[in-house]
Amino acid sequence: MTDGPADGTPQVAVLGGGVMGEALLSALLTAGWAPGQVEVTEHSTARADELAGRYGVRTGASNVDAAARADVVLVAVKPNVVGSVLDEVATVLRGGEVVVSVAAGLPLAFYEQRLPAGTPVVRVMPNTPAVVGKGASAIAGGAHTTEGHLALVERMLAATGLVVRVAEKDLDAVTAISGSGPAYAFYLVDAMAEAGVLLGLTRDLATRLAVATVEGAAALAAQSGDHPVVLRERVSSPGGTTVAAVAELDAHGVRAGVVAAARAAAERSRELGAQYAG
Numbered sequence: 001m002t003d004g005p006a007d008g009t010p011q012v013a014v015l016g017g018g019v020m021g022e023a024l025l026s027a028l029l030t031a032g033w034a035p036g037q038v039e040v041t042e043h044s045t046a047r048a049d050e051l052a053g054r055y056g057v058r059t060g061a062s063n064v065d066a067a068a069r070a071d072v073v074l075v076a077v078k079p080n081v082v083g084s085v086l087d088e089v090a091t092v093l094r095g096g097e098v099v100v101s102v103a104a105g106l107p108l109a110f111y112e113q114r115l116p117a118g119t120p121v122v123r124v125m126p127n128t129p130a131v132v133g134k135g136a137s138a139i140a141g142g143a144h145t146t147e148g149h150l151a152l153v154e155r156m157l158a159a160t161g162l163v164v165r166v167a168e169k170d171l172d173a174v175t176a177i178s179g180s181g182p183a184y185a186f187y188l189v190d191a192m193a194e195a196g197v198l199l200g201l202t203r204d205l206a207t208r209l210a211v212a213t214v215e216g217a218a219a220l221a222a223q224s225g226d227h228p229v230v231l232r233e234r235v236s237s238p239g240g241t242t243v244a245a246v247a248e249l250d251a252h253g254v255r256a257g258v259v260a261a262a263r264a265a266a267e268r269s270r271e272l273g274a275q276y277a278g
């Protein structure tokens with residue numbers, strides 16, 4: 001079994017071809033995997049056919065068959081299904097395959113207990129902007145994971161955007177910030193667009209302006225390296241429109257709301273782990 005780029009391009013089985021499974025499948029192909037080196041499993045025949053038609057990969061309903069052919073098993077089903085999927089594929093894994101999972105909450109030990117002894121497991125917390133190469137993913141390896149395994153997963157995610165290594169204990173927080181975070185940004189974009197409509201802009205124009213503004217602000221924050229407070233101050237002319245607006249954000253508790261939202265997401269991640277791994 002390969003454990004790194006030097007060993008070539010391993011065969012990957014993506015178990016679950018939903019939102020994240022498709023994003024990772026697409027990223028693998030962009031990163032250089034050939035369609036013949038990736039296989040996807042799906043419950044729904046219609047969805048399997050859709051993915052096969054769009055990406056030219058082999059698709060099927062059998063997790064066991066796909067795992068038996070794979071060097072890397074990428075688990076992309078919901079947390080409540082992961083246990084049963086692991087029990088299925090554990091029957092055909094030999095301990096040398098790398099198991100990678102994007103499921104929220106479930107600890108590495110949960111996988112290691114269910115898989116053959118010595119199986120390297122890597123948890124990944126990606127996010128949906130991976131689809132356009134602007135994602136943010138954090139990875140954490142388990143007890144049998146080597147530098148080569150982590151490097152392989154980084155290579156698999158190369159087309160998704162930023163990839164960072166973290167300790168497993170930080171993954172609930174990562175889930176709350178970057179995993180769920182795109183939803184917070186879309187929430188803001190939607191609110192800004194709605195406000196534009198309220199102020200008399202067409203919905204199309206308001207949405208385009210809101211999206212470009214959030215995209216531009218993120219790019220400026222990334223490229224300037226300046227603290228967000230400094231960037232905000234630069235927008236805020238004395239006695240001007242921005243200070244009037246930000247005072248309303250403060251008065252409505254938006255900052256506290258974001259903090260509470262992230263705390264709730266991290267707590268839910270811990271709950272999912274306890275609920276389905278317990």
Ligand SMILES: NC(=O)C1=CN([C@@H]2O[C@H](COP(=O)(O)OP(=O)(O)OC[C@H]3O[C@@H](n4cnc5c(N)ncnc54)[C@H](OP(=O)(O)O)[C@@H]3O)[C@@H](O)[C@H]2O)C=CC1
Nearest residue numbers: 016017018019020041042043076077078079102103104126
């Ligand atoms: N969406 C996101 O932004 C992120 C998701 N994740 C994680 O990714 C995982 C998948 O989430 P997401 O893609 O959103 O969910 P989806 O529901 O879109 O995808 C899951 C897919 O797995 C299929 N499936 C269900 N059971 C099985 C099975 N036994 N074997 C094979 N396939 C199966 C489902 O089919 P069917 O619908 O027919 O049951 C569905 O297509 C979750 O664990 C989540 O925590 C992590 C980071 C971000």
Ligand SMILES: O=C(O)[C@@H]1CCC=N1
Nearest residue numbers: 104127175179180181
């Ligand atoms: O909502 C969820 O549970 C998943 C994990 C992070 C983003 N989506």
